[in-house]
Amino acid sequence: MIYxxxxxxxxxAWALNQFAVFCGWLGIPEVIRYTVxxxxxxVGLLVFISLTALVLIYMERKVSAHMQLRYGPMWTGGxxxxxxxxxxxxKLLLKEDVIPDxxxxxxxxxxxxxxxxxxxxxxxxxxxxxxxxxxDLNVGIxxxxxFSSIAxxxxxxxxxxxxxxxxxxxxxxxxxxxxxxxxxxVLSVLGVVMTVGSLKMSxxxxxxxxxxxxFTPNFLGFIIYIIAGTAEVNRTPFDIPEAESxxxxxxxxxxxxxxYGFFMLSEFTNTFIISAIAATFFMGGWNGPSWLPGIVSFLxxxxxxxxxxxxxxxxxxxxxxxxxxxxGWKFLLPLSFFNILMIAVWILxxx
Amino acid sequence: MTExxxxxxxxxxxxxxxxxxxxxxxxxxxxxxxDGEVITEARPDIGYLHRGxxxxxxxxxxxxxxxxxxxxxxxxxxxxxxxxxLGPEKLMNITVPKRAEYIRVIMAELNRIASHLIFFGTxxxxxxxxxxxxxxxxxxxxxxDLYESVCGARLTYNYFRIGGVSADLPxxxxxxxxxxxxxxxxxxxxxxxxLSTNPIFMDRTVGVGNISKxxxxxxxxxxxxxxxxxVNFDIRKDDAYSVYNEFDFNIPTGKNGDCFDxxxxxxxxxxxxxxxxEQAIEKLEPGDIIAKVAKVVRPPxxxxxxxxxxxxxxxxxxxxxxxxxxxxRYKVRGPSFVNLAILQKMLxxxxxxxxxxxxxxxxxxxxxxxx
Amino acid sequence: MIKIFKYTWAILKGMxxxxxYFFIRPVTVQYPKEKVKISSRWRGTLxxxxxxxxxxxxxxxxxxxxxxxxxxxxxxxxxxxxxxRRFTSSYVVNFGRCMFCGLCVEACPKKCLVHxxxxxxxxxxRESLILAKDKILR
Numbered sequence: 001m002i003y004x005x006x007x008x009x010x011x012x013a014w015a016l017n018q019f020a021v022f023c024g025w026l027g028i029p030e031v032i033r034y035t036v037x038x039x040x041x042x043v044g045l046l047v048f049i050s051l052t053a054l055v056l057i058y059m060e061r062k063v064s065a066h067m068q069l070r071y072g073p074m075w076t077g078g079x080x081x082x083x084x085x086x087x088x089x090x091k092l093l094l095k096e097d098v099i100p101d102x103x104x105x106x107x108x109x110x111x112x113x114x115x116x117x118x119x120x121x122x123x124x125x126x127x128x129x130x131x132x133x134x135x136d137l138n139v140g141i142x143x144x145x146x147f148s149s150i151a152x153x154x155x156x157x158x159x160x161x162x163x164x165x166x167x168x169x170x171x172x173x174x175x176x177x178x179x180x181x182x183x184x185x186v187l188s189v190l191g192v193v194m195t196v197g198s199l200k201m202s203x204x205x206x207x208x209x210x211x212x213x214x215f216t217p218n219f220l221g222f223i224i225y226i227i228a229g230t231a232e233v234n235r236t237p238f239d240i241p242e243a244e245s246x247x248x249x250x251x252x253x254x255x256x257x258x259x260y261g262f263f264m265l266s267e268f269t270n271t272f273i274i275s276a277i278a279a280t281f282f283m284g285g286w287n288g289p290s291w292l293p294g295i296v297s298f299l300x301x302x303x304x305x306x307x308x309x310x311x312x313x314x315x316x317x318x319x320x321x322x323x324x325x326x327x328g329w330k331f332l333l334p335l336s337f338f339n340i341l342m343i344a345v346w347i348l349x350x351x
Numbered sequence: 352m353t354e355x356x357x358x359x360x361x362x363x364x365x366x367x368x369x370x371x372x373x374x375x376x377x378x379x380x381x382x383x384x385x386d387g388e389v390i391t392e393a394r395p396d397i398g399y400l401h402r403g404x405x406x407x408x409x410x411x412x413x414x415x416x417x418x419x420x421x422x423x424x425x426x427x428x429x430x431x432x433x434x435x436x437l438g439p440e441k442l443m444n445i446t447v448p449k450r451a452e453y454i455r456v457i458m459a460e461l462n463r464i465a466s467h468l469i470f471f472g473t474x475x476x477x478x479x480x481x482x483x484x485x486x487x488x489x490x491x492x493x494x495x496d497l498y499e500s501v502c503g504a505r506l507t508y509n510y511f512r513i514g515g516v517s518a519d520l521p522x523x524x525x526x527x528x529x530x531x532x533x534x535x536x537x538x539x540x541x542x543x544x545x546l547s548t549n550p551i552f553m554d555r556t557v558g559v560g561n562i563s564k565x566x567x568x569x570x571x572x573x574x575x576x577x578x579x580x581x582v583n584f585d586i587r588k589d590d591a592y593s594v595y596n597e598f599d600f601n602i603p604t605g606k607n608g609d610c611f612d613x614x615x616x617x618x619x620x621x622x623x624x625x626x627x628x629e630q631a632i633e634k635l636e637p638g639d640i641i642a643k644v645a646k647v648v649r650p651p652x653x654x655x656x657x658x659x660x661x662x663x664x665x666x667x668x669x670x671x672x673x674x675x676x677x678x679x680r681y682k683v684r685g686p687s688f689v690n691l692a693i694l695q696k697m698l699x700x701x702x703x704x705x706x707x708x709x710x711x712x713x714x715x716x717x718x719x720x721x722x
Numbered sequence: 723m724i725k726i727f728k729y730t731w732a733i734l735k736g737m738x739x740x741x742x743y744f745f746i747r748p749v750t751v752q753y754p755k756e757k758v759k760i761s762s763r764w765r766g767t768l769x770x771x772x773x774x775x776x777x778x779x780x781x782x783x784x785x786x787x788x789x790x791x792x793x794x795x796x797x798x799x800x801x802x803x804x805x806x807r808r809f810t811s812s813y814v815v816n817f818g819r820c821m822f823c824g825l826c827v828e829a830c831p832k833k834c835l836v837h838x839x840x841x842x843x844x845x846x847x848r849e850s851l852i853l854a855k856d857k858i859l860r
């Protein structure tokens with residue numbers, strides 16, 4: 001039976017169970033059952049993603065506003081301008097879609113899709129709750145990093161196809177940046193993977209039942225992850241592909257309307273994914289107090305990291321592009337190697 | 352480099368930075384020739400905000416020119432007023448009442464703080480930090496409130512008159528300034544923690560855009576830009592106008608003349624301005640605020656060059672009078688215009704990210720560059 | 723190594739400041755809802771005053787017209803023999819040109835031209851920025 005205290009994950013598992021029993025009773029083939037199950041999950045995920053993006057944009061506005069002694073949106077929708085992002089989305093939908101005259105039309109059109117799809121795929125393997133995971137693959141984390149690498153391609157496509165010098169520079173910068181920060185990002189997570197001995201998301205969460213990896217020697221990995229993750233999602237202090245004061249708006253300068261909306265949306269979904277992985281790998285995922293539903297504790301941790309990223313954004317200046325490379329290759333990468341070494345020694349000692 | 356370009360078939364890219372660009376501080380147009388991200392040639396192209404101020408001045412009375420002077424450097428209008436009134440006053444040998452002199456100094460120094468606050472905020476944005484801008488503007492707003500209570504305007508003050516100032520200070524002005532100074536000093540420390548000591552900020556500015564002592568003099572820089580290169584040149588001290596010789600203040604100078612030094616000179620100048628204001632308030636005594644001058648002045652024929660230390664540098668006005676109510680010639684030496692010239696030399700070999708850092712550190716106002 | 727710690731400390735201190743302000747009440751004003759207090763000396767749109775008798779105090783000396791740096795004031799003057807003084811038959815201020823320098827108000831010998839604290843003066847077209855006497859004389 002369902003109780004109010006039971007979490008969403010249990011509820012989902014129970015629903016799946018009931019559905020399986022129902023299908024068995026009707027004699028519906030396994031393939032259809034499986035498709036319906038995953039389809040339902042995907043629909044739920046899409047709703048969740050769009051809601052998340054709206055919430056994140058609103059949150060960014062409010063966090064930045066309050067750090068800057070402003071109120072942020074206060075009028076739209078009544079209470080503290082809660083519907084401002086919805087209004088903005090409608091505005092973006094209604095705007096004219098401009099393609100520059102000499103742009104590479106098809107690449108220009110595809111780029112926003114290429115950036116948005118990987119960020120959707122990433123959500124599949126994020127364990128929101130005990131049974132609430134799209135596909136508990138045994139290479140879960142690799143899927144996310146693999147797909148997030150495609151975002152580089154899209155940014156570069158957008159930058160190149162727009163046929164604008166600013167977008168070109170933005171695209172080139174982002175290609176250099178995201179590829180070089182991918183390494184420390186993956187290596188920092190490797191420490192956790194070594195400790196757990198599995199790439200499976202659910203295993204990693206289960207391993208943190210007693211103590212979060214944040215409070216073990218993996219702390220260093222957490223810091224590296226946060227820094228590299230900030231760079232991966234192109235947020236200040238690593239927002240040089242967009243670099244508002246230098247490149248106007250970087251790779252998405254020539255985009256408008258819905259396509260620009262996709263770029264913006266994917267920025268926020270990527271932020272969410274990066275934060276969600278941080279919460280999963282270092283802060284215990286859905287583990288938490290027993291009275292709290294797993295998904296709530298997971299989301300709370302994720303939003304904490306999101307807040308941290310926003311806090312970075314509204315405090316720091318921007319790196320210069322060559323210093324950024326220096327920082328990535330000469331400092332962060334050796335540090336993450338050192339981290340792996342340290343974790344290895346730690347595992348050896350404790351075992 | 353050019354040989355390599357020839358051999359490999361790569362070509363230089365011409366990038367039009369501005370006139371519509373978020374960080375060219377208005378409508379500056381920079382023609383950049385670039386090799387990848389590195390700039391090989393830079394040419395500032397100005398004139399998008401040209402309003403013919405000098406020609407306009409020849410058709411306005413001397414008094415009305417003060418109102419026009421607000422529009423040269425529109426974020427430091429008090430200093431412009433100062434420069435506009437000194438010339439005719441000297442031509443006509445007017446002794447300005449003591450109280451008016453002190454009020455002028457207080458206004459000019461408050462304006463220096465306000466102008467440098469804008470520099471601080473916009474420089475933060477140029478470098479990529481948005482938040483300091485809002486903190487700077489909060490403080491600037493207080494100065495503007497003080498100005499509003501005195502002269503009724505927040506941007507184009509038109510407060511100085513030939514022979515004095517247009518209105519006496521309201522009763523709550525002096526306490527307001529005092530409380531502002533008390534409030535402002537701790538905020539400066541906050542700015543330092545937020546930006547000046549930030550490693551990323553230092554990384555962007557230290558050693559970028561160096562101007563040597565000789566270069567600074569050769570290119571006729573003035574104001575904080577030349578002081579950052581280690582030249583102790585300040586008109587308030589070297590050619591003291593008004594009552595500046597009565598005050599005790601230091602002239603902050605830098606060593607290397609890089610962006611960070613130019614930034615720090617301005618930050619320290621704000622402290623010194625606060626000191627001057629405090630001293631001027633102490634000396635403020637009741638009295639006349641304007642000398643006995645006709646409404647429409649007719650300075651005797653002659654020519655004169657007067658200059659003041661505006662927040663951006665040496666703001667000079669060279670005016671020729673033919674004895675009528677209108678100036679015969681009214682030449683303005685805008686510090687931003689002169690300081691901007693060195694940009695074409697400094698930008699060579701820098702990256703595009705440094706362009707905004709260097710341009711921001713020179714602190715130009717396009718209203719004054721183009722006039 | 724020490725450098726890294728120093729840098730980290732500087733970064734954390736900077737973050738501390740933004741975090742502090744996160745909880746401090748914003749200083750901005752929700753403009754159309756609440757309005758800031760405007761100084762009584764605010765140089766807003768112009769207004770002509772009436773004298774004790776209720777007729778216009780301006781006697782058309784044209785000083786404001788002459789002193790205006792942007793020539794935005796224009797007037798026509800006639801002499802009223804009965805009352806033995808001059809009146810303006812029209813007094814037009816082109817606020818599209820006016821730069822609110824306040825020289826006209828300062829110069830007015832009768833002190834009958836004043837600024838209003840109105841800073842929200844705007845119009846949809848330039849013609850409605852030109853105000854005639856019926857709007858200025860209040």
